[in-house]
Amino acid sequence: MSIEKFMQNAVTGWMAAHGEHSxxxxxxxxxxxxxxxxxxxxxxxxxxxxxEIDRSIANVLLDEEENGYSYMRMSDLPALERQVLVxxxxxxxxxxxxxxxxxxxxxxxxxxxVMVNEEDHIRIQCxxxxxxxxxxxxxxxxxxxxLENQLPYAFDEExxxxxxxxxxxGTGMRASVMMHLPALTIxxxxxxxxxxxxxxxxxxxxxxxxxxxxxxxxxxxxxxTTLGKTEQDILADLGxxxxxxxxxxxxxxxxxxxxxxxxxxxxxFRSLGTISYARLLPTGEAARCLSDVxxxxxxxxxxxxxxxxxxxxxxxxxxxxxxxxxxxxLTQEERDIFRAKLFRGRLNQEKExxxxxxxxxxx
Amino acid sequence: MYCENCKERPASVILKQESMEGSVERHLCEKCAFxxxxxQFDPSHEPLxxxxxxxxxxxxxxxxxxxxxxxxxxxxPECPECHLTFSKFLEIGKFxxxxxxxxxxxxLPRVLGKLHNGHSAHIGKVPESFSGxxxxxxxxxxIRVKMQEAVEAERFEEAAELRDEANRLKExxxxxxxxxxxx
Numbered sequence: 320m321s322i323e324k325f326m327q328n329a330v331t332g333w334m335a336a337h338g339e340h341s342x343x344x345x346x347x348x349x350x351x352x353x354x355x356x357x358x359x360x361x362x363x364x365x366x367x368x369x370x371e372i373d374r375s376i377a378n379v380l381l382d383e384e385e386n387g388y389s390y391m392r393m394s395d396l397p398a399l400e401r402q403v404l405v406x407x408x409x410x411x412x413x414x415x416x417x418x419x420x421x422x423x424x425x426x427x428x429x430x431x432x433v434m435v436n437e438e439d440h441i442r443i444q445c446x447x448x449x450x451x452x453x454x455x456x457x458x459x460x461x462x463x464x465x466l467e468n469q470l471p472y473a474f475d476e477e478x479x480x481x482x483x484x485x486x487x488x489g490t491g492m493r494a495s496v497m498m499h500l501p502a503l504t505i506x507x508x509x510x511x512x513x514x515x516x517x518x519x520x521x522x523x524x525x526x527x528x529x530x531x532x533x534x535x536x537x538x539x540x541x542x543x544t545t546l547g548k549t550e551q552d553i554l555a556d557l558g559x560x561x562x563x564x565x566x567x568x569x570x571x572x573x574x575x576x577x578x579x580x581x582x583x584x585x586x587x588f589r590s591l592g593t594i595s596y597a598r599l600l601p602t603g604e605a606a607r608c609l610s611d612v613x614x615x616x617x618x619x620x621x622x623x624x625x626x627x628x629x630x631x632x633x634x635x636x637x638x639x640x641x642x643x644x645x646x647x648x649l650t651q652e653e654r655d656i657f658r659a660k661l662f663r664g665r666l667n668q669e670k671e672x673x674x675x676x677x678x679x680x681x682x
Numbered sequence: 683m684y685c686e687n688c689k690e691r692p693a694s695v696i697l698k699q700e701s702m703e704g705s706v707e708r709h710l711c712e713k714c715a716f717x718x719x720x721x722q723f724d725p726s727h728e729p730l731x732x733x734x735x736x737x738x739x740x741x742x743x744x745x746x747x748x749x750x751x752x753x754x755x756x757x758x759p760e761c762p763e764c765h766l767t768f769s770k771f772l773e774i775g776k777f778x779x780x781x782x783x784x785x786x787x788x789x790l791p792r793v794l795g796k797l798h799n800g801h802s803a804h805i806g807k808v809p810e811s812f813s814g815x816x817x818x819x820x821x822x823x824x825i826r827v828k829m830q831e832a833v834e835a836e837r838f839e840e841a842a843e844l845r846d847e848a849n850r851l852k853e854x855x856x857x858x859x860x861x862x863x864x865x
Binding site: 354356358359360362363438460464467468471472473474475476477478479480481482483484485486488489490492520544545546547548549550 | 763764766774775776777778779780783784787790793794797798799800801802803804805806807808809810811812
């Protein structure tokens, strides 16, 4: 498959790199955890219950026409396709266990995904590009109301929405923003910021893994508590912290430029060189260079490359996507070869765009 | 008896693993027990797993203490629906069903408070069907008070009208509050 075709098919809504503050905030995600009354939670339910839950949720959503939902049962999907859905952030790794009667219902543009029989019966998720907490919540809330109109929810006057894990009880809402914070990382300020944020009831973690390490300088900031606060308060608090992080990051970028412009330019261009010419590109190096190139684009140091390159390649460089691109299973070394090839292909695409645009200008 | 895992060293630790499906006993040597699952956490869980967190706060099984030193803690109430006990809930960090919340209600504010900055009551969104029901219940209360007043003031005609309205509301309440307009 040609790289253009592959990318066209694989790019999903949130990778588009627009929306507010999209130079720093890559995406916004809202997740609502819900359960149906009268059925035990997935940790304890019977197969019969699982099947009934799956059927009733699918029936309700597939009747809806506006969002153009499609349904995928985990046990029907090959392992590679499940992995690709995880890498696109459309489902969680937990859902991929085919023995658990999990399924996902995706809207046509993939901004809404409803996971069935994950840790809870229903997990509604909306991902938007850039910083769009209100809009993403509005969308998730609509799906929630739609489901709630036709299905009996497990809700309690005192505890709110009842979830399998007590850390989700109440609103059942997890709001998160994915942020690219290279300057705060280079200047090591992030090490002081993370503990400070966690005192405010929010969590910061690397977006690829769950540890504090953040390959590619991409961090995820989300609310930790779901009880005793309204949805609007949670969104406002998260929005506040995000704005402060954005301001800090911008200031650090200015500082870096003012203090050591040549050293910074050198580093960013070397990284551009690496991803343009490397023949073997391991994950860690790819993530680091990609972050540098994106910073270069944001600062106007690197020109003629679109900023969506980070959003896209960050996802496509993962094992599942690489293997889908290659059309076969790959060993780790083969993956490094394909990753290098994918990056070169994507950068060539940029050059072609740039030269046609130039050509058009000259005419 | 030799360790089930390495089959080299004598088994000195009995490791009891309990899950929702039942419990499994494994006989291991100290070395294998140390490297066995009790000390590993599912990487898909959050860095400070909620099990660890709850166990730590409520004196349940501490994953850093060898299993034979495990303290017996009282089982607490049991959920009639999924048969999860409160102590088991603390151990696995998950509810088995919605009825668990009812069964452990009195004990939950403390657990939830630890996880949610001291909060244990929901103040966020209320689903429409629930707010509809609440509205009917509240209205019904109001009518009953008015009816009482009407009877006392010997305004029987008005009391009869109120009674009819109350009956209509009760019917709606029984049918799940469906078409009732909250306003």
